[in-house]
């Protein structure tokens with residue numbers, strides 16, 4: 001795949017090659033969760049291609065030490081390649097915002113980013129859950145999730161050290177320390193401004209770098225002409241980075257303990273949380289701290305990200321649908337006929353999770369309220385309809401083959417027809 005990128009007076013192309021194609025429990029875009037957090041039972045498997053690494057299992061060595069991974073992928077089923085500067089995310093319920101302030105699949109480079117739970121690594125395959133990608137999605141990369149690098153909350157202490165007299169922001173945007181305070185708690189001073197670039201530790205080790213060099217030469221050796229420079233270009237920025245982080249001295253297990261200790265350290269990151277407007281030395285009220293401990297994340301987000309356009313829907317199943325589900329699990333002498341779900345209960349729970357989050361587009365929600373809604377998950381083809389504050393599942397059939405819906409609106413069928 002060619003990814004276009006252009007800078008001022010400069011234009012270059014980067015040739016990428018998927019490291020694998022996702023085997024996912026979702027066969028079509030419709031009904032697939034919008035974010036991985038929606039459905040923790042959604043499962044997938046990624047097998048690293050031998051054309052990328054002769055011994056795929058080598059590339060996954062050590063990954064099993066991590067609980068979560070970032071998956072970078074291509075929205076290959078976007079259907080059209082045009083994209084717009086402003087889009088209408090479902091949570092804005094029809095209002096527009098800039099594409100880069102959203103997670104819309106329709107963007108200049110159709111790259112997706114998902115934080116998935118790592119279930120296990122087996123040979124050259126990675127088993128994931130909590131995913132929002134469809135079957136066949138080309139995956140470009142896997143990276144371990146490291147809270148100390150990837151979560152603003154974990155950068156707070158370090159950041160505050162560099163900004164001892166950090167003042168409240170005057171640009172009107174809300175810092176989540178302010179935004180997420182429960183009522184009754186005083187406003188805390190912002191922990192940091194996102195406009196100030198956090199000082200991050202170098203993200204790699206010398207060993208990692210030399211591994212990268214080895215991998216690069218491996219790729220350069222095996223790939224066709226023209227690919228070599230593109231791959232080298234991709235790795236260029238990490239060469240020669242200074243490697244003075246704690247990980248230099250730690251193995252994977254020790255690194256994990258190190259990160260866990262860092263997260264649990266008493267008092268970590270509390271330095272900036274002093275009351276505004278009260279005596280200078282007043283400490284952050286202990287009860288407020290307890291109530292906000294798991295909610296204070298020092299990042300800035302617009303309010304609409306937190307506010308769903310509709311309350312979670314109540315999900316119910318008609319007696320017919322319940323019977324369908326029972327038939328599913330009693331198929332083949334008591335064996336469940338699901339491929340990804342472990343039981344009918346899990347499938348039911350997943351369907352509830354998906355529908356409770358209202359998977360309909362704004363268009364459907366507003367203009368096609370009375371239409372049946374279909375989606376396929378695992379081997380189940382689910383038919384449901386939506387009413388005021390609820391979704392009702394009316395049929396669950398065995399999907400004979402993965403459903404490919406070219407245009408979601410094409411699958412609309414008037415209720416009762």
Ligand SMILES: C[S@@+](CC[C@H](N)C(=O)[O-])C[C@H]1O[C@@H](n2cnc3c(N)ncnc32)[C@H](O)[C@@H]1O
Pocket residue numbers: 028029030031032033034035036074075076077078103104105111112113114115132133134136137138
């Ligand atoms: C809103 S995107 C978010 C994906 C990712 N978490 C992100 O933020 O980049 C998720 C939606 O993309 C769609 N989708 C998933 N895989 C896709 C693919 N391979 N091609 C096109 N659309 C896809 C599904 O409809 C899913 O609900």
